[in-house]
Amino acid sequence: MPDPVLYLKSMGVAAIVSAIVVLAMAMLRRTVSSTRLTSACVLAMGLGLALGCNVLEMRWTWPPVKGLDRLLMIVIPMALGIELIAGLEKLPQWVAWFLRLSLAAVAPRILLHGSVFLTGSGSDWTLWDGGVAVLICGALLAFTWGLLGWLSRRSGGISIPFALSLTTQCAGLTVMLAGYLKGGATAFPLAATIISTAIATKLVTMRSGTSEKLGLAAIIGVGVIGLFGVLMIGRFFGRLSTGSAVVLMLAPVLCWATELSFLRRRKPWMVGSLRLGLVAIPLVVVLAVAKRDFDRDMAPLLGEIPTRDGVVDTLIRRNL
Amino acid sequence: MVVNLLATQRQSFAIPMKRNHQMRRLVSAWALVLGLGTAVCGNAAYSADEYAYDGVHSSVSFKARHLDISWIHGRFNEVEGKFSLDREDPTKSTFALTIKADSVDTANKARDEHLRQPDYFDTKQFPTIEFKSKSVKVIKDGFEVTGDFTMHGTTKKVTLKLMGGKEHEFKNGVKRVAFSTELSLKRSDFGFDKNAIGPIGDEALIIIDCEGMRK
Numbered sequence: 001m002p003d004p005v006l007y008l009k010s011m012g013v014a015a016i017v018s019a020i021v022v023l024a025m026a027m028l029r030r031t032v033s034s035t036r037l038t039s040a041c042v043l044a045m046g047l048g049l050a051l052g053c054n055v056l057e058m059r060w061t062w063p064p065v066k067g068l069d070r071l072l073m074i075v076i077p078m079a080l081g082i083e084l085i086a087g088l089e090k091l092p093q094w095v096a097w098f099l100r101l102s103l104a105a106v107a108p109r110i111l112l113h114g115s116v117f118l119t120g121s122g123s124d125w126t127l128w129d130g131g132v133a134v135l136i137c138g139a140l141l142a143f144t145w146g147l148l149g150w151l152s153r154r155s156g157g158i159s160i161p162f163a164l165s166l167t168t169q170c171a172g173l174t175v176m177l178a179g180y181l182k183g184g185a186t187a188f189p190l191a192a193t194i195i196s197t198a199i200a201t202k203l204v205t206m207r208s209g210t211s212e213k214l215g216l217a218a219i220i221g222v223g224v225i226g227l228f229g230v231l232m233i234g235r236f237f238g239r240l241s242t243g244s245a246v247v248l249m250l251a252p253v254l255c256w257a258t259e260l261s262f263l264r265r266r267k268p269w270m271v272g273s274l275r276l277g278l279v280a281i282p283l284v285v286v287l288a289v290a291k292r293d294f295d296r297d298m299a300p301l302l303g304e305i306p307t308r309d310g311v312v313d314t315l316i317r318r319n320l
Numbered sequence: 321m322v323v324n325l326l327a328t329q330r331q332s333f334a335i336p337m338k339r340n341h342q343m344r345r346l347v348s349a350w351a352l353v354l355g356l357g358t359a360v361c362g363n364a365a366y367s368a369d370e371y372a373y374d375g376v377h378s379s380v381s382f383k384a385r386h387l388d389i390s391w392i393h394g395r396f397n398e399v400e401g402k403f404s405l406d407r408e409d410p411t412k413s414t415f416a417l418t419i420k421a422d423s424v425d426t427a428n429k430a431r432d433e434h435l436r437q438p439d440y441f442d443t444k445q446f447p448t449i450e451f452k453s454k455s456v457k458v459i460k461d462g463f464e465v466t467g468d469f470t471m472h473g474t475t476k477k478v479t480l481k482l483m484g485g486k487e488h489e490f491k492n493g494v495k496r497v498a499f500s501t502e503l504s505l506k507r508s509d510f511g512f513d514k515n516a517i518g519p520i521g522d523e524a525l526i527i528i529d530c531e532g533m534r535k
Contacts, residue, residue, distance in 0.1 A: 057514060065473045066438060066445055115445050179434045182513045237438045237445060297430040302519070 002181055006056065007188045014052030014189035015196035018044040022200035032208040034215075037201060038087025041215040044197045045222045046080045052189020056182075067111050067237050068183050071229035075107050079225040083218035100149070100221060101142050107225065108137035111232050137232060140249055145224045147253050152220050155259065156213040159272030161198035163252045163279040164223040165191045170283040171230050171248045177290040179298055180238030183230060190226040194219060227252075244286045254278040368413060371497055371532025373401035378530045380419055384507075385521030392520065394426035394435075396449075403453075403532055405485070405497060413456045415465050415482070417528070419449040439513045446473050451480075461485075462499065469503075474510040478503060480528075495534040502527050 025040035026032055053072060064073045082103055086096035112118050117130040152160055172187025201215040231249055234240035255275040258264060263274060381395040398420035406412040421443040424435050436443040453467035454477075462483040469478040482499040489495045503526040508514060 059511070066442060068438065116447050117444065121447050179437050179439070181439050183438060233438070237442060239433060239437060298434065301428075301431050301434060 002176060002185075007185055010052040010055035010185070010189045011192035013055050014048040015192040017051050018048030018193045018196040019200040021047055022197055022204060026200075026204040026208070030208075032204055032210055032214070033089065035087050035089050037204065037210075037215040038218045039084060040204075041197050041201055041218040042080050042084045042087070042222070044200070045193050045219065046077070048193035048196065049076065049189055049226075052192065053186060056185050056189070058182075058186070065114065067115070067233040068186060070110055070113060071226075071233060072186070074110055075103075075229055076222065076226060078103055078107075079222050083221045086221070087215075087218055096217075097146075097149075100145060103225070104142035104145060105138045107141060107228065108134040108232060111229060112236060115236065117236060133236075137228075140246070141224070141228045144228070144249055144253055145221065147256060148220050148224060149217055151256055151259070152213060152216040155264070155271075156211075156216060157268065157272055157275070158198050158202050158212070159275040160216065160252070160255055161194050161219045161223060162272070163255050163275055164220060164227065165195040165198075166276065166279060167248060167251045167283060168194060168223065168227045168230065170251075170287055171227055171234070174244055174248065174286055174290040175230060175234035175238055175240050177287075177294040177298070178234060178239040178241075180234055180240070183233045183238055187226070187230045190223070190230070194223045194226075224252075244290065247282050247286050251279050251282045254282070368404040368406035369495065369497075369534050370404050371402060371495075371534045373399060373403075373417065374496070374531045374533045375399060377496075377498075378528075380417075380526065380528050380530075382524050382526045384524040387519050388521060392426060394424060396420065396423050397425050398423035401530065401532075405532075410458045410463060411456050413453075413463065415451070415453040415456070415467070417451045417530070421447055421449050421471075442472060446471070451478075469505075472510045472512060476505075476509060478505070493535070496531055497534075498529070498531040500527075500529045 021044035022037075022040045025043070026037065029036070049072075058072065059069070060073065061069065062073070064070045082096075082099045085091065085099060109118075112130065112134065117125050117133060118127070120127040120130070148160060148164070168187050168191040172184040172191065174184070175187070176184030178184075197219050198216075201219065202212060205212045205214055228249060231240065231245045235242060235245040255278070257278050258266075258271045258274050263271065266274075375398075378399065379395055380399050381393065383391045383393045386392045396419045399417065400420075401415075401417035403415040404413055421441045422436060424432055424441065424443075426432055426435065435441055438445065441449075448470075450470045451467055453465045455466045457464040457466075459481065462481060462485055464479060465482055466477065466479045468475050480501045480503055482501050484499045485497060487495060487497045505524060505526065506522050507524055508522050
């Protein structure tokens with residue numbers, strides 16, 4: 001059964017740990033370099049997510065045999081490693097993006113490893129279908145990651161990780177409403193660590209007077225991979241619909257709307273609000289659809305919400 | 321005279337030679353018959369009967385507690401299996417069963433869909449539930465079979481008490497044999513999500529009634 005208190009605890013732990021790590025690493029020296037801040041962000045997100053998941057009583061068993069285990073123990077650590085390398089000041093940008101796109105290409109394959117989608121043992125999936133799904137998912141991940149990375153370099157803004165965090169929380173809720181509790185719950189500490197690391201990084205850059213874009217790429221990178229992973233396991237192993245998964249994956253890209261010439265020169269708070277507002281629209285729609293489907297399919301199983309038939313039976317018994 | 325004598329000697333030599341040849345043929349034939357007979361009889365004495373799981377007359381069902389006040393019943397509709405039964409030396413018998421987890425059926429479509437998800441059977445990752453025997457012991461009215469039970473990606477050693485084993489042979493040579501067993505297990509032992517166990521009890525009872533068919 002879903003345990004909201006446990007989810008709040010995991011979010012709290014993830015947020016506090018991430019913020020403390022960023023602030024502590026920034027305080028060790030007066031000047032904050034890009035490499036140092038990126039390393040702090042990577043460490044903060046990794047530690048925050050690990051401890052948050054620990055609160056959720058995730059099993060850490062090797063080798064990881066389930067999609068969720070592979071997300072937490074292979075794909076996200078790979079993203080953390082790549083962002084750590086990408087944060088090196090002397091590293092050419094094309095190398096950083098080559099590494100990111102390589103991860104985008106292999107992540108779907110890793111997440112589906114050993115499943116009926118790749119072994120062809122399922123009745124409705126052939127190996128060809130599985131291969132096509134891996135390619136499309138990789139392309140979708142690369143598209144979102146590329147656009148958000150470009151936007152963060154172009155105009156920056158804390159609203160991008162905020163939008164990503166909002167989408168990740170919504171993805172978690174939608175996956176849970178579709179019936180996959182554990183997969184959805186993973187999104188909560190992830191969303192908390194994204195937002196907390198972003199706020200802590202913003203405070204550090206404000207204090208040191210450096211560019212607010214520092215560390216943003218790492219937060220976005222790990223965040224996008226996490227969001228993609230939750231949606232992919234929700235879609236392929238759970239019952240999340242393809243439409244909902246695609247909309248949720250593309251929702252943060254709506255932040256690009258503020259790059260339109262008549263919106264771009266607005267005040268930062270207005271641009272940020274606009275971004276969040278635009279991203280929130282598809283999220284609300286997806287959540288509403290997920291709630292409707294949950295009430296129709298899952299709620300009767302819990303026995304908490306009366307079904308239409310149940311209500312009719314009660315009325316008949318009461319001679320109404 | 322000499323010619324006659326020689327001719328008689330040739331005849332007297334020729335008869336035993338012909339007899340020897342016939343004897344050799346006879347012995348060879350007997351040896352062949354005996355050899356084949358031994359081989360056939362020997363095989364019959366040591367070979368086991370191979371049976372295929374008959375889905376029409378078998379069932380794998382289960383029940384689990386709901387809210388600790390009632391039982392939810394369900395079954396798996398797609399099961400395959402085979403077993404070899406050695407009546408001479410039952411310890412050489414083997415039993416194997418493969419259940420398609422996707423075929424779970426609790427007479428409620430939404431619940432079946434829910435049970436296929438990763439919080440429960442995770443059928444996309446673990447499409448089958450399997451049992452493979454490792455050792456067989458004869459007990460009163462059946463066999464005690466110990467083997468590997470794999471479910472949800474976790475393998476545990478379990479011991480089944482297969483009761484029955486009675487045979488029925490049709491005139492056309494088709495032979496049937498049947499066993500029944502019950503297995504109680506904890507879902508948490510097989511890596512099922514602790515939080516998802518909630519309203520459905522941790523302990524589940526699997527009931528297998530299996531009829532094997534040998535053509």
